[in-house]
Amino acid sequence: MAVMTPSTIELPVTADDYRIARYAAAAIALTVAEAALPSPLPGIKPGLANIIVLVVLARYGWRDAAWVSLLRVVAGSLVIGQFLAPGFFLALAGALASLAVLALAQHLPPRFFGPVSASVLAAFAHIGGQIALARAWLVPHDGVFYLLPLFATAALVFGTINGLVAARLLAAPAGLKAGS
Amino acid sequence: MKDRVPDGLRELLAQAAGAGQAAWHTLLKPGDRALLLAAVMLVAASYPLLWRGGVADRAIVKRDGQLVTELALNASRKYEVTGAIGTTVIEVQPGRARVVSDPGPRQYCVQQGWLTRANAVAICAPNHVTLQLAGGSGRNGGYDTLNY
Structure with a gap:
């Protein structure tokens, strides 16, 4: 090339990027706060960051929700020092599985199904993805399935609570405006 | 802040x-x-x-690795096995089994208490006697023993 290019590289930052970054930051903050909570069983967590994912899904669609969810997994694990540790891969498997289910769940008729349905379905997908990875990789023995009822109970309880919180946030009269 | x-x-x-x-x-x-x-x-x-998979339905008693008897776990009874240094007494009740007494010095198999899950095992090594539960489920059939 005869023309010299300037050495600074500019990445255009769109309003979408700011919005996703803001929600991802909120999700990461909840992940970090939650990491301080004691858990009776590894893998049983409230998953509060999923509230943010649900709100983003309802407001801005699946693409944004996927960004927020995956940024949350990667950056959240960096913050709590779990990046590339087994817990990171379990979280990633859970996030990918629940995003896949949310991609389908968002097409449920909104007249009959609200964020609670999406949340519970995503929570079940989350433990499904995690336990599938755990069985395939970490604990290659059918014994992990003995824990399935406990995980499913936790998913049901926390999925319902998170869904209710998300529904309440979404139903708030003020409404969250992008960039406000 | x-x-x-x-x-x-x-x-x-x-x-x-x-x-x-x-x-x-x-x-x-x-x-x-x-x-x-x-x-x-x-x-x-x-x-x-x-x-349900881990529910046991029979107790297998062995001496020196040789099968002594199989007891169905549907009725209460006691069974005595003569081993290398004395007599081990095994008790069976519906759904569970245990070693009641054993001449071994450390009593590990007695202190294990009731065994309830398939593939659980109590080993009275000094007396060369083992008590193992077996279940109908073949799901974990490839394993000698499982701990929970």
Whole structure:
């Protein structure tokens, strides 16, 4: 090339990027706060960051929700020092599985199904993805399935609570405006 | 300190505080209720379904690795095995079995108490006697013993 290019590289930052970054930051903050909570069983967590994912899904669609969810997994694990540790891969498997289910769940008729349905379905997908990875990789023995009822109970309880919180946030009269 | 809260979270918190007093149950649509009911039933059904696999149905007593007897776990009875240094007494009750007494010096197999799961095992090594439970489920058949 005869023309010299300037050495600074500019990445255009769109309003979408700011919005996703803001929600991802909120999700990461909840992940970090939650990491301080004691858990009776590894893998049983409230998953509060999923509230943010649900709100983003309802407001801005699946693409944004996927960004927020995956940024949350990667950056959240960096913050709590779990990046590339087994817990990171379990979280990633859970996030990918629940995003896949949310991609389908968002097409449920909104007249009959609200964020609670999406949340519970995503929570079940989350433990499904995690336990599938755990069985395939970490604990290659059918014994992990003995824990399935406990995980499913936790998913049901926390999925319902998170869904209710998300529904309440979404139903708030003020409404969250992008960039406000 | 407040500045350190990420913007999105602060907005959500502010919004939650000002969200009004919408009753929680109004946030559930008919489909949500149906889905929750189905999920509750599914989860409840998963307990017996997944935790039945380890139920034992017979006790296998061995001496020096040789089968001495198999006791069905459907009635209460006691069984005595003569081993290398004395007599080991095994008790069977519906669904469980234990070593009641053993001449071994450390009594490990006695202190193990009741065995309830398939593939659980109590080993009275000094007397060369083992008590093992076996279940109908072949799912973990490839394993000598399992601990929970």
